Amino acid sequence: MQYFTNIKRSMMSVLEGMAVTFSWLFRRPYTVQWPDKIPEPLEKTLPATYRGLLEVDTRICTACLACEKACPIEVIAIEVDRNSETKERHIVRFDVDAAKCMYCGLCVEQCPTDAIHHTTLFAATTPDIGDLVLTFIKPGERALPFKPKDAPPAAIERGAITQALLDSRRGVE
């Protein structure tokens, strides 16, 4: 007798579960088909405080290295070249390894000029993990460190620099 009771209970349990499942056939879905079936890019709907991919505006970087020192896992690599005669400094490398970054924001907090900051960008899939090293100074380029007493350059839309880097990796024009 217990045997048949168990079978009946199991069948009732399955039917109850299926009733819940089928009821969703007629309800409005909560899911959103990303990235192509949404009215505007998801990145534009995220709050400004979202800790997405990092971005560096090298035009306002003072080359103080505070961000590099603040990073606990050596995600940031900056090289500064100093001319022994003129004593002039140039930033010759500014890499951020987005694959290694844990998006803690410690580097951002230390930056005196907001040159390094988070963006709302998050989509950066690539078959080659090496592509996730964001090179804000291209090999061979040299950037003069920003002097805070100078007038800052015109602001660039947040995320535009990092997005351009990602696009160049993907071959997007």
Ligand code: SF4
């Ligand atoms: S967000 Fe954190 S882990 Fe990423 S580079 Fe900055 S300090 Fe390092």
Ligand code: SF4
């Ligand atoms: S990004 Fe900011 S903290 Fe990092 S070296 Fe430049 S000015 Fe200093």
